[in-house]
Amino acid sequence: xxxxxxxxxxxxxxxxxxxxxxxxxxxxxxxxxxxxxxxxxxxxxxxxxxxxxxxxxxxxxxxxxxxxxxxxxxxxxxxxxxxxxxxxxxxxxxxxxxxxxxxxxxxxxxxxxxxxxxxxxxxxxxxxxxxxxxxxxxxxxxxxxxxxxxxxxxxxxxxxxxxxxxxxxxxxxxxxxxxxxxxxxxxxxxxxxxxxxxxxxxxxxxxxxxxxxxxxxxxxxxxxxxxxxxxxxxxxxxxxxxxxxxxxxxxxxxxxxxxxxxxxxxxxxxxxxxxxxxxxxxxxxxxxxxxxxxxxxxxxxxxxxxxxxxxxxxxx
Numbered sequence: 001x002x003x004x005x006x007x008x009x010x011x012x013x014x015x016x017x018x019x020x021x022x023x024x025x026x027x028x029x030x031x032x033x034x035x036x037x038x039x040x041x042x043x044x045x046x047x048x049x050x051x052x053x054x055x056x057x058x059x060x061x062x063x064x065x066x067x068x069x070x071x072x073x074x075x076x077x078x079x080x081x082x083x084x085x086x087x088x089x090x091x092x093x094x095x096x097x098x099x100x101x102x103x104x105x106x107x108x109x110x111x112x113x114x115x116x117x118x119x120x121x122x123x124x125x126x127x128x129x130x131x132x133x134x135x136x137x138x139x140x141x142x143x144x145x146x147x148x149x150x151x152x153x154x155x156x157x158x159x160x161x162x163x164x165x166x167x168x169x170x171x172x173x174x175x176x177x178x179x180x181x182x183x184x185x186x187x188x189x190x191x192x193x194x195x196x197x198x199x200x201x202x203x204x205x206x207x208x209x210x211x212x213x214x215x216x217x218x219x220x221x222x223x224x225x226x227x228x229x230x231x232x233x234x235x236x237x238x239x240x241x242x243x244x245x246x247x248x249x250x251x252x253x254x255x256x257x258x259x260x261x262x263x264x265x266x267x268x269x270x271x272x273x274x275x276x277x278x279x280x281x282x283x284x285x286x287x288x289x290x291x292x293x294x295x296x297x298x299x300x301x302x303x304x305x306x307x308x309x310x311x312x313x314x315x316x
Contacts, residue, residue, distance in 0.1 A: 128153055
């Protein structure tokens with residue numbers, strides 16, 4: 001098996017490393033370098049940096065047109081593995097791989113097809129999610145399932161921490177799947193279209209917190225949108241990022257509101273838990289915050305510089 005690996009972010013790096021140890025990876029397909037930061041310096045995708053370190057040829061394309069197909073053909077791959085790639089693989093491109101394809105997708109397909117499966121699993125308060133290895137077909141995330149692994153969630157995960165878990169667990173799943181595929185011991189499962197759900201692209205505006213929601217839903221939102229786009233509200237007309245919430249999701253809203261308290265009111269500060277903020281059905285504790293143009297800090301440090309936040313109503 002001669003593998004072309006397609007991917008971009010750091011979540012895909014351990015899978016590439018594992019495949020390069022157990023199989024022949026003839027090339028890596030990734031996006032072009034991008035300008036980042038205030039200085040707009042060029043930054044390479046983490047997968048590219050890993051490929052260079054491993055001595056694997058790198059192909060960088062925005063779109064997979066004729067030139068890209070020629071460059072891939074020259075490497076003589078017969079199998080495609082993709083993980084967080086972002087490219088659309090058309091029929092001409094997929095035809096280059098005589099032994100087939102496999103995509104690593106961080107959800108239990110057919111649930112949460114699309115670009116933000118980790119975020120949507122957390123946003124919806126799921127008790128578990130997982131990793132799927134699927135065939136690549138024209139319709140997004142609709143290919144036959146080759147393997148799946150379930151991951152339990154304890155209600156404290158953020159998108160970043162859950163991504164780190166997926167990055168650690170995916171390598172063993174993909175290498176085992178390919179070994180069983182090569183040995184002819186793999187049974188493919190057709191996805192049930194009637195069970196399919198979708199995760200759409202996120203935007204910065206999605207992070208706006210509505211304090212009239214339940215404490216649980218806001219707890220989920222803060223974790224789902226960390227590190228991006230970040231949940232936010234306003235304080236004295238200035239954007240205030242809600243960087244982190246206290247405790248597991250099942251504790252959100254356990255403490256009742258003081259009578260007559262408006263949603264969004266900062267009721268008090270507790271040293272161990274953070275700022276207690278009034279939601280529809282109880283209190284939510286926020287333990288890390290960040291005002292626009294300021295550094296992120298813990299709630300105690302924030303209170304030292306902004307004592308008047310106690311008693312104020314956020315989002316007004």
